[in-house]
Amino acid sequence: MNQLQNFSKGLIKENPVLVLILGTCPTLATSTSVTGALGMGAAATIVLLCSNIVISALRKIIPDKVRIPCFIVLIAGFVTMVQMLVKAFAPALDASLGIYLPLIVVNCIILGRAEMFAQKNKVLDSAVDALGMGAGFTLALCLMATIREVFGAGTFMGMEIPVLIDNKISIMTMAPGGFFVFGLLIAIVNKFFKNKPKKKDFGCAGCPSAAICRKAELGEECA
Amino acid sequence: MTKFIIILLSAVFINNYVLSRFLGICPFLGVSKKLDSATGMSIAVIFVMLISTAVTWPIQMYLLNPNNLGYLQTIVFILVIAALVQLVEIVLKRYIPSLHKSLGVYLPLITTNCAVLGVTILNIDEGYTFWEAMVNSLGSGLGFFLAMVMFSGVRSKLEGADIPKSFKGLPITLIAASITSLSFMGFGGVVENLFG
Numbered sequence: 001m002n003q004l005q006n007f008s009k010g011l012i013k014e015n016p017v018l019v020l021i022l023g024t025c026p027t028l029a030t031s032t033s034v035t036g037a038l039g040m041g042a043a044a045t046i047v048l049l050c051s052n053i054v055i056s057a058l059r060k061i062i063p064d065k066v067r068i069p070c071f072i073v074l075i076a077g078f079v080t081m082v083q084m085l086v087k088a089f090a091p092a093l094d095a096s097l098g099i100y101l102p103l104i105v106v107n108c109i110i111l112g113r114a115e116m117f118a119q120k121n122k123v124l125d126s127a128v129d130a131l132g133m134g135a136g137f138t139l140a141l142c143l144m145a146t147i148r149e150v151f152g153a154g155t156f157m158g159m160e161i162p163v164l165i166d167n168k169i170s171i172m173t174m175a176p177g178g179f180f181v182f183g184l185l186i187a188i189v190n191k192f193f194k195n196k197p198k199k200k201d202f203g204c205a206g207c208p209s210a211a212i213c214r215k216a217e218l219g220e221e222c223a
Numbered sequence: 224m225t226k227f228i229i230i231l232l233s234a235v236f237i238n239n240y241v242l243s244r245f246l247g248i249c250p251f252l253g254v255s256k257k258l259d260s261a262t263g264m265s266i267a268v269i270f271v272m273l274i275s276t277a278v279t280w281p282i283q284m285y286l287l288n289p290n291n292l293g294y295l296q297t298i299v300f301i302l303v304i305a306a307l308v309q310l311v312e313i314v315l316k317r318y319i320p321s322l323h324k325s326l327g328v329y330l331p332l333i334t335t336n337c338a339v340l341g342v343t344i345l346n347i348d349e350g351y352t353f354w355e356a357m358v359n360s361l362g363s364g365l366g367f368f369l370a371m372v373m374f375s376g377v378r379s380k381l382e383g384a385d386i387p388k389s390f391k392g393l394p395i396t397l398i399a400a401s402i403t404s405l406s407f408m409g410f411g412g413v414v415e416n417l418f419g
Contacts, residue, residue: 024249024252025248025249025337028248029246076301083297102340103341179397183401184394187387
């Protein structure tokens, strides 16, 4: 696989949010404004890049049995660094992301990529994979945030949009709107990408319900 | 006393973890298909939330803060939660095998459940005292339970429905979740009106 394919698969074909359905919590929570979505995407991409590089470099040293705790500690370390950097240099972003910044630790995309990709591949491949996945995550977040901000608040990155600003559908920026827009986007992806990979093709590794579901192992549709 | 009731009610209804704060969405979508697994998962979550708050709050207040190590919060908390989950599993397996049988499968999932890490961090951020933090954790757990049980009812109705092909599976579940969360928005302002 060449590096370009490796990078671009994260954007559309294996988009972590819309196709692999990972990282739903931050996607729903931080997509109320485009600026917040970009910040969240950037923070998660940096953590993903660092953790993928380090995990891939250490893949022969980390014992298989304790790999999940090791991964979590590494990821938590990088999240703490990003958290401190954001607090120091972008306090406004820190305020708008709030609790979701430390929660990048339990973002399934990062642990999922460590399990599915970084521990099996070379450092360079893992880094490119992380960049692609991070870009895919940011892209999906921004797409959702654009829909929600434009219709819900009548603005785009803070710029007012004529007509829409006077006819806000404020429910779009609230919790129900998040679920609704996300549902619609996944339905659109289902409609237009008929041959998207089934969950069983990329395994249960990144799915938090894997331990009780086990359906992908049996080749069935996941819960 | 009133403060405890306000914290409890707002954690259950107004700031419901799943439906208004978007924490713990993965188990909410993944495990809510059947009522019994939804109940099992939620009870395990309530349990882990309570004990992890009981451990992380003193760690933050008496160990990290006095030593200016507040920035280690994320690492320490996730490790404590992971260790506690393991510990609870071992203890249950040894002493209460029947409970382990019903909750056991859900326990490993809870380590990466953002609702648990979320509640421990929020307790510190909100500046709660120990008992306020415990009440908030209980309320958050109960809110998770309520959302899971309600939603498993909604999903069992969806099973037999004739849904357009593109919407089958996750999309229709998310749209149902959107309507469920709409109903929770009705609680906004209730607590302020009750207690002034």
